[in-house]
Amino acid sequence: xxxxxxxxxxxxxxxxxxxxxxxxxxxxTDGDFEAAVKLLREKGVAKAAKREGRATAEGVIAxxxxxxxxxxxxxxxxxxxxxxxxTEKFQEFARDIxxxxxxxxxxxxxxxxxxxxxxxxxxxxxxxxxxxxxxxEKIIDKIVDGRLxxxxxxxxxxxxxxxxxxxxxxxxxxxxxxxxLGENVVIKRFSRFRLGE
Amino acid sequence: xxxxxxxxxxxxxxxxxxxxxxxxxxxxTDGDFEAAVKLLREKGVAKAAKREGRATAEGVIAxxxxxxxxxxxxxxxxxxxxxxxxTEKFQEFARDIxxxxxxxxxxxxxxxxxxxxxxxxxxxxxxxxxxxxxxxEKIIDKIVDGRLxxxxxxxxxxxxxxxxxxxxxxxxxxxxxxxxLGENVVIKRFSRFRLGE
Numbered sequence: 001x002x003x004x005x006x007x008x009x010x011x012x013x014x015x016x017x018x019x020x021x022x023x024x025x026x027x028x029t030d031g032d033f034e035a036a037v038k039l040l041r042e043k044g045v046a047k048a049a050k051r052e053g054r055a056t057a058e059g060v061i062a063x064x065x066x067x068x069x070x071x072x073x074x075x076x077x078x079x080x081x082x083x084x085x086x087t088e089k090f091q092e093f094a095r096d097i098x099x100x101x102x103x104x105x106x107x108x109x110x111x112x113x114x115x116x117x118x119x120x121x122x123x124x125x126x127x128x129x130x131x132x133x134x135x136x137e138k139i140i141d142k143i144v145d146g147r148l149x150x151x152x153x154x155x156x157x158x159x160x161x162x163x164x165x166x167x168x169x170x171x172x173x174x175x176x177x178x179x180x181l182g183e184n185v186v187i188k189r190f191s192r193f194r195l196g197e
Numbered sequence: 198x199x200x201x202x203x204x205x206x207x208x209x210x211x212x213x214x215x216x217x218x219x220x221x222x223x224x225x226t227d228g229d230f231e232a233a234v235k236l237l238r239e240k241g242v243a244k245a246a247k248r249e250g251r252a253t254a255e256g257v258i259a260x261x262x263x264x265x266x267x268x269x270x271x272x273x274x275x276x277x278x279x280x281x282x283x284t285e286k287f288q289e290f291a292r293d294i295x296x297x298x299x300x301x302x303x304x305x306x307x308x309x310x311x312x313x314x315x316x317x318x319x320x321x322x323x324x325x326x327x328x329x330x331x332x333x334e335k336i337i338d339k340i341v342d343g344r345l346x347x348x349x350x351x352x353x354x355x356x357x358x359x360x361x362x363x364x365x366x367x368x369x370x371x372x373x374x375x376x377x378l379g380e381n382v383v384i385k386r387f388s389r390f391r392l393g394e
Contacts, residue, residue: 133241
């Protein structure tokens with residue numbers, strides 16, 4: 001593997017070791033990044049605690065704490081430029097999302113994140129419900145699919161009706177914000193703590 | 198298994214189903230709580246989205262967002278009574294912890310949470326470092342243990358020097374707060390988002 005200036009730079013950022021050490025480590029490990037990190041650690045020239053990777057995306061970290069301090073949300077919303085990240089419109093969007101998460105309690109940002117095990121369990125329950133209701137076997141798959149769509153709209157943030165305007169989904173709100181701001185906007189991740197949960 | 202009033206109550210809270218439905222489900226599943234939840238779901242009398250469990254611990258959810266909105270922390274700090282949770286002293290402690298986490302970037306609250314795989318990897322690196330430094334084999338375990346202690350103090354919140362007063366650890370600060378407030382105080386969990394990470 002070729003040892004490019006880019007990979008040396010990344011190794012320096014990751015380990016805090018000097019350029020010559022990094023080049024040498026990459027040479028010895030035939031350009032294997034992770035092996036080079038390990039080697040530098042073993043040689044004692046890299047720091048024990050990993051340095052934080054350089055932030056690349058723009059945007060904001062927003063929080064919402066419900067009055068009484070028993071429920072709080074942390075959310076990362078990305079955009080393309082710091083210019084947009086500083087606009088009131090973008091920051092208001094991020095705060096709205098944090099408040100929505102506090103109120104509605106989604107479990108995932110997108111449906112891609114829902115784990116297959118949970119899905120299979122839900123499917124099985126819906127199938128059993130439909131059978132108990134005496135539905136004919138040939139339409140059961142369709143019923144299960146329909147209920148699964150409903151399930152997504154309950155647990156997936158982007159598919160939930162927005163708490164301040166039930167006529168649009170969070171995804172609709174996001175697209176609107178994106179169009180107004182002229183940049184791609186992404187809700188990247190969130191954390192929601194309720195006291196004692 | 199005996200079907201107590203307590204378990205019926207819990208099943209009602211968990212599923213939102215009526216008392217008679219819950220009793221019946223528990224009867225049919227021989228008192229198995231999870232099986233009863235599943236049965237109620239299948240019968241369609243329980244809600245699809247899980248209800249939130251009742252909060253038992255007292256305390257607060259605190260946040261800290263670093264100026265510029267690129268770094269934020271969410272933390273849950275527990276105490277025994279809501280009376281103490283509302284005191285300025287307790288709330289200041291929670292805010293201090295959130296700020297410390299933002300500044301120092303711990304990975305775990307206690308050393309019990311550190312996963313064994315990471316530990317083994319660290320051990321192996323320290324061993325290799327010591328061998329490379331030409332240390333005699335018989336003292337290597339001791340050196341590895343020593344470096345591991347240092348590693349803990351870098352990544353475990355309670356063992357880190359407190360950011361506003363390096364002379365004491367976060368655990369020391371916590372014990373002090375606990376003594377002043379007259380209640381057991383626990384840092385339960387935290388989440389730390391840095392933009393683009």
